[in-house]
Amino acid sequence: MTSIAGAPSAVSLKAALRRRHARRGGRSYAVLRWVAAGLFVAILLGLVVSVAIDSSQALAHSGIGFLWSGTWNPAANEYGAGILVVGTVVTTFVAMVIVVPVGLGMAAFLAELAPRWLAGPLSTAIDLLAAVPSIVVGLWALLVLSPLFANYVEPFFKAVPMLEWFFHGPAYGPSILLASVVLAVMTLPTVVALSRTALKGVALQDREAAMALGATHWQVVREVVFPGARSGIAAALTLAVGRALGESIAVAMVIGNSPAVPHSLIAPGATLGSAIVNQFAEAAPGIGTSSVIALAAVLLVLTLAVNAGGQALLRGIRPGRAAKAAT
Amino acid sequence: MIEDGNPPGSDGDDATGPVGHARYSSKRTPASVALEAAARAPARADLETEPAVTLEDLKVSFGDHIAVRNVTLSLPARQVTALVGPSGCGKTTVLRAINRLHDHTGGLVEGTVRLGDIDVYAPDTDPELVRARVGMVFQRPNPFPTMSILENVTSGLRFNGIRNRVMLREAAESALRHAALWDIVKDRLNQTALRLSGGQQQRLCIARALAIEPDVLLMDEPCSALDPVATAKIEDLITNLAAEVTIVLVTHNMFQAARVSDNAAVFLLDDDRVGELVEVGPTVEIFDSPRNERTKQYVTGHVG
Amino acid sequence: MSANSGAVGGAGTGFGLGDGDATWSWAARERRRPIIQGAARRTLGRRRLKGKLVQGLCVLCAAIGIAPLVALVYYTAQRGLAGLSLGFLTNAPVPEGISGGGISTAISGSGEIVGLALVMAIPVGLMAALFLHERRGHLAGAIRFGADLLTGVPSIVIGIFAYALLVRPLHHFSNLAAAFALAVLMLPIMIRADEEAMRTVAVDLWEAGVALGARRSRVARSVVLRGALPGLVTGNLLAISRGVGETAPLLFTVAAPTFAMTLLIYTDGTQPFPSDQQTAWATALVLLLFVLVLSGLARLIAWHLTRRAR
Numbered sequence: 041m042t043s044i045a046g047a048p049s050a051v052s053l054k055a056a057l058r059r060r061h062a063r064r065g066g067r068s069y070a071v072l073r074w075v076a077a078g079l080f081v082a083i084l085l086g087l088v089v090s091v092a093i094d095s096s097q098a099l100a101h102s103g104i105g106f107l108w109s110g111t112w113n114p115a116a117n118e119y120g121a122g123i124l125v126v127g128t129v130v131t132t133f134v135a136m137v138i139v140v141p142v143g144l145g146m147a148a149f150l151a152e153l154a155p156r157w158l159a160g161p162l163s164t165a166i167d168l169l170a171a172v173p174s175i176v177v178g179l180w181a182l183l184v185l186s187p188l189f190a191n192y193v194e195p196f197f198k199a200v201p202m203l204e205w206f207f208h209g210p211a212y213g214p215s216i217l218l219a220s221v222v223l224a225v226m227t228l229p230t231v232v233a234l235s236r237t238a239l240k241g242v243a244l245q246d247r248e249a250a251m252a253l254g255a256t257h258w259q260v261v262r263e264v265v266f267p268g269a270r271s272g273i274a275a276a277l278t279l280a281v282g283r284a285l286g287e288s289i290a291v292a293m294v295i296g297n298s299p300a301v302p303h304s305l306i307a308p309g310a311t312l313g314s315a316i317v318n319q320f321a322e323a324a325p326g327i328g329t330s331s332v333i334a335l336a337a338v339l340l341v342l343t344l345a346v347n348a349g350g351q352a353l354l355r356g357i358r359p360g361r362a363a364k365a366a367t
Numbered sequence: 368m369i370e371d372g373n374p375p376g377s378d379g380d381d382a383t384g385p386v387g388h389a390r391y392s393s394k395r396t397p398a399s400v401a402l403e404a405a406a407r408a409p410a411r412a413d414l415e416t417e418p419a420v421t422l423e424d425l426k427v428s429f430g431d432h433i434a435v436r437n438v439t440l441s442l443p444a445r446q447v448t449a450l451v452g453p454s455g456c457g458k459t460t461v462l463r464a465i466n467r468l469h470d471h472t473g474g475l476v477e478g479t480v481r482l483g484d485i486d487v488y489a490p491d492t493d494p495e496l497v498r499a500r501v502g503m504v505f506q507r508p509n510p511f512p513t514m515s516i517l518e519n520v521t522s523g524l525r526f527n528g529i530r531n532r533v534m535l536r537e538a539a540e541s542a543l544r545h546a547a548l549w550d551i552v553k554d555r556l557n558q559t560a561l562r563l564s565g566g567q568q569q570r571l572c573i574a575r576a577l578a579i580e581p582d583v584l585l586m587d588e589p590c591s592a593l594d595p596v597a598t599a600k601i602e603d604l605i606t607n608l609a610a611e612v613t614i615v616l617v618t619h620n621m622f623q624a625a626r627v628s629d630n631a632a633v634f635l636l637d638d639d640r641v642g643e644l645v646e647v648g649p650t651v652e653i654f655d656s657p658r659n660e661r662t663k664q665y666v667t668g669h670v671g
Numbered sequence: 672m673s674a675n676s677g678a679v680g681g682a683g684t685g686f687g688l689g690d691g692d693a694t695w696s697w698a699a700r701e702r703r704r705p706i707i708q709g710a711a712r713r714t715l716g717r718r719r720l721k722g723k724l725v726q727g728l729c730v731l732c733a734a735i736g737i738a739p740l741v742a743l744v745y746y747t748a749q750r751g752l753a754g755l756s757l758g759f760l761t762n763a764p765v766p767e768g769i770s771g772g773g774i775s776t777a778i779s780g781s782g783e784i785v786g787l788a789l790v791m792a793i794p795v796g797l798m799a800a801l802f803l804h805e806r807r808g809h810l811a812g813a814i815r816f817g818a819d820l821l822t823g824v825p826s827i828v829i830g831i832f833a834y835a836l837l838v839r840p841l842h843h844f845s846n847l848a849a850a851f852a853l854a855v856l857m858l859p860i861m862i863r864a865d866e867e868a869m870r871t872v873a874v875d876l877w878e879a880g881v882a883l884g885a886r887r888s889r890v891a892r893s894v895v896l897r898g899a900l901p902g903l904v905t906g907n908l909l910a911i912s913r914g915v916g917e918t919a920p921l922l923f924t925v926a927a928p929t930f931a932m933t934l935l936i937y938t939d940g941t942q943p944f945p946s947d948q949q950t951a952w953a954t955a956l957v958l959l960l961f962v963l964v965l966s967g968l969a970r971l972i973a974w975h976l977t978r979r980a981r
Contacts, residue, residue: 073798073799073802073805075798076795076802077799077802077803077814079799080799080818080858084817087824087832087855090832090836143732143736145731145733145736146732146733149730149732153730162733164970165740167970168740168966169739169740171913171916171962171963171965172740172743172959172962173915173918173958173962175916175918175933175936175940175955176747176936176958177743178937179936179940179951179955180743180746183940183951183952225739228739232736243509245505245507245509246509246511248468248471249509249511249572249575250511252466252468252498252501253498253502253527253576253579254495254496254499254527261725263526267513268512270513279823283823285825286826286827287825288826288827288919289918289922289937293940313825316827316831317827320923333831333835336827339828340828343824344823344824346823347820347823348823350823351823495715495718499711524707527707527714528710528713528718534703534706537699538703541700545695579707580700580707
């Protein structure tokens with residue numbers, strides 16, 4: 041765009057004006073971009089700081105033992121997150137027990153077995169399940185699943201002789217089991233979608249090499265495809281755990297809100313998320329509210345740690361897919 | 368791949384001297400290379416009268432597109448037969464029809480393929496059993512990434528139900544020795560296979576294929592992803608292995624075919640752009656005195 | 672088969688393999704071959720059977736996996752339709768005991784909250800994505816990592832943050848606080864989706880632009896934006912559908928349940944009265960339809976986009 045020295049033509053003048061305009065426009069754009077980035081960082085930091093500050097009152101009151109103390113009794117002014125952490129871990133664990141086989145089985149079906157006319161729509165359907173709002177899942181679980189569980193499912197499990205240690209006590213419906221099932225339904229799409237991608241990502245040549253040695257289809261899948269998809273599946277499961285840990289409203293509707301040591305899967309319980317939902321409104325201002333916020337802080341740390349791990353695993357595969365997957 | 372007719376690299380060791388750099392003045396042709404190779408090769412004992420693999424009127428199509436047709440070919444036992452021709456003429460398609468790999472790619476195979484006296488595509492023939500008698504080596508070295516070296520070599524045996532540890536060990540050692548890899552890996556059998564060089568990985572894949580004691584070894588351009596030194600070693604290997612295993616080698620490199628094979632089958636595109644078998648015969652004849660005009664054009668470099 | 676494997680030419684003995692006793696000799700191989708073939712034949716039946724069993728299990732898992740979606744849609748539609756009517760959508764809520772009420776305030780309230788949230792989130796998300804797109808280096812990487820982290824923060828924690836920032840200091844609930852919470856929720860999703868959309872477009876355009884002599888001017892940037900538009904729309908639509916369905920952040924920020932659909936579902940659904948539950952179902956149906964349409968739209972655009980690219 042350099043004009044020949046000494047001959048200002050109309051063209052070069054226009055070009056110079058455009059350049060100046062662009063530069064000025066560029067500068068205001070640059071400012072906006074920096075502002076946006078700064079705003080984002082401020083929000084991120086603000087979140088952490090705010091939650092930390094608001095929890096400090098509770099921690100001052102209950103000491104560091106708050107983290108593992110087993111009593112949550114607002115009436116007696118005793119607050120401890122321990123029982124809730126246990127509840128969170130138990131519900132997530134049982135949810136994973138359900139989701140891992142079903143999710144991987146379904147992913148294997150979609151990746152290896154399903155004919156093309158079925159695999160596409162079915163995958164889309166599972167992705168749509170991810171879009172269903174958690175409140176709708178919670179409503180359905182509360183009004184449809186809960187009576188079903190109370191009348192059929194829970195008595196069924198109670199009747200199985202070997203499972204007595206897990207299933208005993210009155211079967212009302214709202215229970216740790218029901219909450220775990222809800223979590224399973226909500227994390228299934230993540231596991232299926234990511235695992236399916238991981239399975240399909242195994243190189244065709246590796247499969248063919250196994251086939252050429254005389255392996256059956258199942259042998260190829262077991263010995264070559266699944267091991268090859270290991271890291272993708274690990275990422276999927278970790279992200280699913282992260283989501284399960286943080287789910288609050290749907291769990292709150294079906295878990296029974298009973299912060300006591302769960303002695304049976306059919307008994308009601310409480311998780312960090314459900315406690316925050318159920319206790320916030322009635323919390324005594326000051327220490328009560330601060331304690332509930334402290335629960336949020338514990339939840340935040342927990343989910344951040346797990347999600348960071350999951351993201352790292354995903355990054356090992358393909359950067360950029362990580363954020364899409366977490367939504 | 369240096370296609371100037373000079374044998375790629377020196378014998379045996381990992382020499383790093385200038386390899387295959389042209390002695391441009393020497394006018395080497397595939398024919399001269401073939402003659403030289405034949406002169407060097409030891410006399411073979413009486414040939415088996417029964418060919419290892421027979422193809423009769425083979426035709427492979429993918430949907431509406433015909434890849435290759437009218438292929439009638441006998442592959443003599445314990446010899447190296449090269450399938451040569453430019454890219455896209457159906458050589459690999461024919462190769463993969465032998466061990467029924469087209470079952471999974473959607474290709475329709477018509478005609479007859481016989482492995483010894485077994486009709487490969489008969490309705491009551493189990494494809495897995497066919498593949499257990501035929502070994503295959505692919506274009507890019509592809510050891511299973513999640514298995515150790517030992518697990519890689521024994522994978523074929525384990526797939527087919529062999530559990531006996533002693534037998535697995537013996538078979539692995541045998542296969543690795545035959546692939547000229549035993550001394551290199553014998554102390555690190557439990558390590559991952561990915562640390563090996565490209566040429567070593569390919570030899571590992573050859574060992575993996577050999578471990579199931581196949582009757583026929585199919586090789587699909589096994590050196591195309593390798594440097595000249597590694598290529599030379601594998602070409603040596605092929606020559607040595609041919610004494611006991613029938614080898615079918617797909618290559619688009621005429622000089623490699625001339626160096627290594629006993630017989631050659633030339634594939635070219637016909638007027639409908641469908642691959643066809645133009646001529647087949649002993650390598651020396653194909654390159655030095657071909658009968659078909661199109662073969663002559665191809666081997667003297669006028670085509671493809 | 673061959674009789675004298677050891678005697679065939681010099682080639683066969685190149686490995687010193689003529690010795691018939693070694694486990695790697697040709698003779699040993701001849702002995703092994705039938706064993707291997709026999710084992711292959713014998714075990715084939717069992718191997719195939721195992722495969723069939725696992726196949727059946729996988730089909731079962733797929734059926735179990737799709738069942739919740741089917742059940743959800745079925746029950747929501749069945750129970751929600753009964754309470755759904757034009758009046759339901761257009762009338763305001765009425766006190767207990769009087770019939771003819773509706774959720775119009777909830778719909779408009781949700782719309783207002785989400786709208787406000789979008790006004791806050793979309794520009795910031797776009798600008799931040801542009802920032803990430805045009806800068807390399809540690810700061811950009813840190814922000815990207817922060818966005819990934821923020822996507823994993825539970826929505827209830829974000830709700831508490833909004834409470835602490837905008838509700839408590841001002842001493843009253845507000846739609847603005849709720850909108851802020853949703854914006855914080857949607858922002859990281861939008862940032863990453865926007866950046867991804869730009870990245871796929873930018874490479875080709877950058878190279879073409881540079882080849883033609885263009886500089887990093889406004890012109891080049893707007894070209895990238897225009898090219899990335901479908902991807903941007905898709906990403907933002909998905910973020911919106913996520914934000915619309917959230918309840919937890921609204922718990923601590925919205926003044927009354929009748930101002931937001933998701934909150935209404937929560938409060939009415941947990942009541943023991945059938946009429947309230949009916950309202951909850953109908954509202955849930957409206958919400959579900961809206962979210963599914965939004966997701967479907969986003970997917971359609973994405974599919975159209977990939978088709979065009981091909």
